[in-house]
Amino acid sequence: MTSRERVNLALQHKEADRVPLDLGASTVTGMQVDTVYGLRQALGLDSPGTPVKVVEPYQMLGEIAPDLREALGVDVVGLGKPANIFGFKNEGWKAWTTFGGTPILVPEGFNTEPDPNGDILMYPEGDKSVPPSGRLPKGGFYFDSIPRQAPIDEANLNVKDNLEEFGPISDADLQYLQAEADRLYTQSDKAILANFGGTAFGDIALVPGPWMKHPKGIRDVEEWYVSTAMRRDYVYKIFERQCEIGIENLERIHQVVGNKVSAAFVTGTDFGSQHGSFISPKAYRDLYKPFHLQVNNWIHQHTAWKTFIHSCGSVRALLPDFVEAGFDILNPVQCSAAGMVPCELKQEFGARVTFWGGGVDTQRTLPFGTADEVRKEVRERLKTFGPGGGFVFNTIHNVQARVPIENVLAMYETVRECGRYPLR
DSSP: OOHHHHHHHHHOOOOOEEEEEEHHHHHHHHBHHHHHHHHHHHHHHOTTOEEEEETTTTEEOOOOOHHHHHHHTTTEEEESBBTTTTTOOOOOOOEOOOOOOOOEEOOOOOOEEEEETTTEOOOOGOOTTTTEEEOOTTSSSSSSEEOOOOOGGGGOOOGGGTTTTTOOOOOOHHHHHHHHHHHHHOOOOOOEEEESSSOOOTTTTTTOOTTSSSSSSSOOOHHHHHHHHHHHHHHHHHHHHHHHHHHHHHHHHHHTTTOOSSSSEEOOOOOOOSSBBBHHHHHHHHHHHHHHHHHHHHHHOOSOOEEEEEEEEEGGGGGGHHHHHHOEEOOOOOOTTTTOOOHHHHHTTTTOOEOOSSOOOOOOOOHOOHHHHHHHHHHHHHHHHHHTTEEOOOOSSSTTTTTTTHHHHHHHHHHHHOOSOOOO
């Protein structure tokens, strides 16, 4: 069975030969570059000192190259626009070293400056003539956005300012997506998870616009969250126009990529905290659900793609609405959060939602447990989420830095050993 067949069966809630596996097909199912380096070394894929490419600089995610995918049995590849979250393309590679001492390669637009306190500053589109938009704390592993919020003039707030990043997809991006979809579909047997962008309403990682040189509108994280309640009509108008543009772009994208795509990443807006959802179901229904419905309905009516929602934390109270909004796939399935009990999730929603994630706890078990504890939890999650299909194995969000490599190896060894149907 090919990887594509395996994933597509899982998405149809059918059992394949084994549970499919994702690593690196999206920016929330990947692995931090220090850990990728350690894993490649442990598998004997590289000689010591061989650098690993950073393919997503905001979270410093390492490339899951074809040889690593094959070594682990990964079934999914990602498709997206050529520019990353800081606005430059992954091309023109140059040497760099992480705070952890890992040799890496970064794109030529990865232009940084040290802050006097030892932090590292990143610039939108790599342009140092404008204020920095990202900060890598001294000794840290990931960049944080630097809000560049201008003073807010309540009397002159303009919806267009928060729509600056949303517009018709360029011909260049369409050509890139068409060529890349063709390449991935014809030169591999992997399922394609696409992130075309533009349909994540209120994704807080995107609100500050780290790729924009001079972002206007409401761009501070706290101010944005306050605005969803205090300036609700303003935010709703943003979402209305964003939705129109997003669907217009999906129409053009589908014309060039067709149904080579198995699943489309619709939104990464987080609605959950560790202890519960941080908005009520009523608030979700009022502000977000109408637009999720429009996007998902268009996709289901015009394509064969399945729709993917990423929402961290405890989203148990919102899951019925996610299902009604038309989402086919839930990620990251944070089982360590309140109410996210694996067996209950599978029993109540397993016939309607594919769980893409939930394979092992990345807060405690994977980074701080023993290899045997990792194996035990992975076996339990396979047995819980796997029966009847509707499960793509992935960790709960990205594999983090400083995770013991023996634990990472134990995870993938257990998936290989215990992930075949019938599950035992």
